[in-house]
Amino acid sequence: STPAAVLSAISAGGRQGVLFKGGEHIETAGNVDAIAFDKTGTLTEGNTRLTDVRAREGALSTDGGAVSSNLLADSALEDNSLADDRLLSIAAAVQTRSEHHLAEATVEAAKEQGLEVPDASDFEAVVGKGVHATVKGQTIHIGNPRYVETVLGDQPIDGRETGLDAVRELEANGKTSVLVVGETADGLRVLGWLAFTDTIRPDAAEMIEKLRERGVEQIVMLTGDNERVAQYIGEELGIDEVYAELLPEEKVNHIERLQERHEAVAMVGDGVNDAPALATADISVGMGGAGTDVALETANIVLMSDKLDRLPYAFALSKETRRTLY
Numbered sequence: 001s002t003p004a005a006v007l008s009a010i011s012a013g014g015r016q017g018v019l020f021k022g023g024e025h026i027e028t029a030g031n032v033d034a035i036a037f038d039k040t041g042t043l044t045e046g047n048t049r050l051t052d053v054r055a056r057e058g059a060l061s062t063d064g065g066a067v068s069s070n071l072l073a074d075s076a077l078e079d080n081s082l083a084d085d086r087l088l089s090i091a092a093a094v095q096t097r098s099e100h101h102l103a104e105a106t107v108e109a110a111k112e113q114g115l116e117v118p119d120a121s122d123f124e125a126v127v128g129k130g131v132h133a134t135v136k137g138q139t140i141h142i143g144n145p146r147y148v149e150t151v152l153g154d155q156p157i158d159g160r161e162t163g164l165d166a167v168r169e170l171e172a173n174g175k176t177s178v179l180v181v182g183e184t185a186d187g188l189r190v191l192g193w194l195a196f197t198d199t200i201r202p203d204a205a206e207m208i209e210k211l212r213e214r215g216v217e218q219i220v221m222l223t224g225d226n227e228r229v230a231q232y233i234g235e236e237l238g239i240d241e242v243y244a245e246l247l248p249e250e251k252v253n254h255i256e257r258l259q260e261r262h263e264a265v266a267m268v269g270d271g272v273n274d275a276p277a278l279a280t281a282d283i284s285v286g287m288g289g290a291g292t293d294v295a296l297e298t299a300n301i302v303l304m305s306d307k308l309d310r311l312p313y314a315f316a317l318s319k320e321t322r323r324t325l326y
């Protein structure tokens with residue numbers, strides 16, 4: 001039967017907004033000496049906002065005209081802001097079908113601008129890379145440089161280097177960025193690019209410090225986001241190791257590698273593309289305020305609020321409880 005100390009820890013946790021889904025998790029959590037964090041929605045607020053919309057000069061028409069699909073034309077523009085609006089409305093059309101945080105931010109921005117968003121069909125997502133759909137008869141791709149390399153491959157893309165350079169520069173400034181590429185009768189063409197930022201949670205740095213004080217040896221970040229943005233946030237928070245541009249199964253590999261060197265490994269995530277890593281970790285922690293339903297259902301520990309100090313509390317409580325058991 002469950003020891004009294006464990007039962008009392010479960011109820012103490014409950015009062016502090018920490019839900020242990022069983023006594024065995026308290027015992028394992030008391031042993032955690034390495035923690036992996038997802039970035040987006042976990043260390044950051046997950047309130048991603050669109051900050052930059054840039055149509056590539058001459059890549060879009062503003063005349064609403066007759067060129068193949070009425071999305072694209074060859075005419076260069078005097079005033080690029082109309083083209084920027086058009087780019088945003090095309091991007092929002094595709095992203096209406098996606099639940100990704102970048103997609104939500106794109107649709108939100110188009111709404112705020114009062115833009116008309118056309119319908120999209122044949123939507124498809126490529127995990128960790130981007131999305132594509134048909135808008136007014138035209139295939140539109142939205143994705144990161146890896147999407148361009150692996151999904152669009154070796155096909156010639158008009159404006160490829162201009163677009164990739166722009167994205168790299170935005171990333172160096174800590175902004176997650178994607179290219180918008182359209183398929184025209186003449187082939188692929190970079191239409192423009194979009195950039196996004198997210199806010200680091202105000203209590204994240206203090207939480208990391210407390211975890212370290214409480215004996216966690218190794219703190220890492222596992223993210224699908226790009227290297228430059230991830231490094232920036234890792235440095236702000238004093239995280240030991242940052243692994244970026246990861247696919248869900250690559251996050252799993254990192255958890256397994258940590259498990260070889262540590263007694264017990266915890267993973268903290270929101271369940272968007274990190275469900276397999278959460279399942280692999282010895283202890284999975286879901287954030288009640290932010291996580292997906294699946295993450296909350298399968299998590300071993302759920303933090304009922306967005307207060308990150310609940311996490312060092314949960315590990316300290318578990319450690320204390322273990323001490324009284326053995």
Ligand code: ADP
Nearest residue numbers: 040098100103128129130131144223224225273
């Ligand atoms: P994270 O949760 O860290 O953002 P993801 O694996 O969800 O990690 O996404 C990784 C990257 O894949 C994103 O930064 C973006 O470049 C690209 N991506 C994923 N989904 C979309 C989407 N709907 N639209 C555009 N890009 C996307």
Ligand code: MG
Nearest residue numbers: 038040041272
């Ligand atoms: Mg995430």
